[in-house]
């Protein structure tokens with residue numbers, strides 16, 4: 229479809245003020261925070277496909293009208309809310325449309341008796357969390373991108389928060405939702421504590437990364453918020469494997485601290501230099517909920533750690549982490565690493581207890597062998613389950629001697645190592661950031677024989693293939 | 706040319722708990738905060754390194770670069786990083802009380818500089834922690850050398866050091882004959898990252914420790930207090946906002 233006809237058609241449906249064609253607005257809305265893109269932006273490169281416009285609907289009807297039109301004319305469409313994607317998930321197709329739900333930002337209703345809150349997709353999580361905290365509640369969802377992300381994107385990416393070991397990921401917190409299918413049809417999934425009425429349809433949208441429809445509304449569980457009753461403590465532990473064994477024991481014995489973080493000795497050097505003794509790993513714990521439960525969880529941890537080589541660091545490192553844990557969001561548009569001529573980023577995977585330590589070691593061993601410009605590779609476990617945990621790798625490489633054109637190839641080399649070492653041992657290649665457009669090539673191996681189901685879903689819900697091309701699914705001829 | 710960069714490792718203030726700020730003293734234990742290069746020193750380290758590299762490119766072996774700190778301890782990570790990015794020597798002048806003692810700091814550095822025959826000395830303009838901003842000018846005056854403060858960039862031009870620095874009325878360009886002392890201010894330079902390979906090689910090298918001949922001095926800890934000035938924030942909106950603001954500020958308004 230001709231660009232002018234596309235814009236005129238959308239303006240006729242939603243009004244001129246809802247269809248933005250300004251070059252800078254389009255660039256800003258196409259901005260993704262994957263490490264190499266951040267570097268490239270400061271380096272003056274911006275090789276991102278240009279969308280024809282950004283459409284900002286005010287309500288579900290407008291989303292529906294826009295999608296019906298875009299579907300009819302087979303226009304590539306990328307949903308967007310908070311814009312904190314780190315996976316290229318937000319980058320549009322050339323000449324396509326960015327459907328931005330960030331103006332749909334409203335808390336529709338707080339139900340204190342049934343303990344849930346309903347919001348529109350563009351509601352900033354930070355706003356919602358403050359609103360709830362003031363009333364003595366929390367969503368329990370505290371991703372590091374809390375100051376940036378909005379509810380639609382959080383559901384669409386299958387996100388997780390730093391307090392997940394107690395509250396779970398968004399899949400455990402979402403009660404029901406409203407979404408608009410690519411054909412413009414509006415579907416609602418009602419809010420109930422549990423149902424046995426067929427496959428759980430919420431999961432069509434949780435983690436769909438905008439490729440099956442546009443999420444317009446979500447209802448989230450809420451919990452009592454009592455930070456004054458928290459138990460917290462930090463420890464240094466000599467060996468990473470001991471830290472992982474401790475985490476496993478805590479989970480298997482049935483304790484659920486909200487926060488349980490184990491940073492390896494490399495991350496101690498890069499993120500917490502001087503806080504733990506040299507060569508030690510760092511453990512941060514927060515237990516919350518009713519005070520006796522938090523205290524009992526703390527007492528167990530304090531006892532269980534004694535069989536290892538450890539140092540008790542008290543609660544100040546945790547208190548400080550709690551206050552500053554999301555500050556990195558303020559740096560996302562600053563040339564902090566660019567000034568060092570380096571690219572720095574993270575990549576998260578998960579695996580059962582039996583192999584997670586091996587994946588961590590294998591990645592840390594292989595990366596310096598293959599990248600002579602590697603500056604750092606470390607990792608932490610921050611979301612644990614009875615059966616296993618995640619590792620969130622942090623890495624950086626130096627481009628000083630190579631030049632900015634290597635930002636992407638070196639990045640993908642790093643990711644390839646992490647993906648391969650994880651898949652080789654049966655782990656999962658993405659714990660919470662999603663596939664986006666940069667991990668898609670590993671999705672066939674990740675899903676194996678079940679991958680065909682994703683194509684079938686796509687064909688059924690988005691037969692014209694207009695929604696977020698390139699995420700999750702490898703393009704077929 | 707022998708170039709020396711003076712640096713200090715300080716707590717990351719962004720990580721200090723509000724409760725510790727409220728009751729701050731030199732005894733406040735900030736063990737839980739990340740330790741990092743003082744921001745101005747970090748720029749000085751990069752500027753020094755770059756200057757040395759460009760000198761050596763023009764005349765190989767003509768310049769050496771040393772990093773020095775006055776401290777009780779220097780972590781292996783910092784040592785490793787400095788060697789890995791290319792410093793020829795990393796030196797620690799061992800001393801216990803380094804805060805609020807600018808004359809003593811300058812004295813210890815002067816001794817080291819005189820013995821080591823350093824032509825160019827770079828420092829940060831001040832430390833973010835327990836800072837007086839006095840060490841660089843005191844050091845220059847003790848050495849009897851020309852001094853430029855708040856440098857942003859440095860280069861050699863026609864055998865002279867060319868410094869772009871912030872003056873009272875804007876940016877200035879000053880040329881200096883060596884030996885000289887330059888303190889670095891709001892420079893865009895950030896200390897480069899070191900590759901793991903370079904860090905691995907650097908891991909084996911040791912910090913040179915210098916024990917000052919006489920390091921006794923009388924230290925009186927300063928007393929800190931927080932000014933608890935009441936702040937008030939109000940919004941004046943609508944058409945008559947200006948009049949109401951005026952009335953509030955000067956007319957004893959009660960809004």
Ligand SMILES: Cc1cc2nc3c(=O)[nH]c(=O)nc-3n(C[C@H](O)[C@H](O)[C@H](O)COP(=O)(O)OP(=O)(O)OC[C@H]3O[C@@H](n4cnc5c(N)ncnc54)[C@H](O)[C@@H]3O)c2cc1C
Pocket residue numbers: 261306307308309310311312313314317318329349370371372373376377378379380381382383384385386387388389390437438439441442443444556557560660661664696699
């Ligand atoms: C500093 C930083 C820290 C982070 N920390 C975490 C963390 O702790 N945990 C975590 O899980 N993630 C984290 N992330 C990743 C990111 O914040 C999450 O993926 C988040 O869920 C994205 O939400 P958003 O509103 O910003 O979505 P966007 O960036 O706008 O979109 C993300 C994806 O969702 C799709 N999408 C957006 N809105 C809709 C909608 N209404 N309907 C359908 N699809 C939609 C988009 O097409 C895109 O594919 C972090 C990112 C940054 C930059």
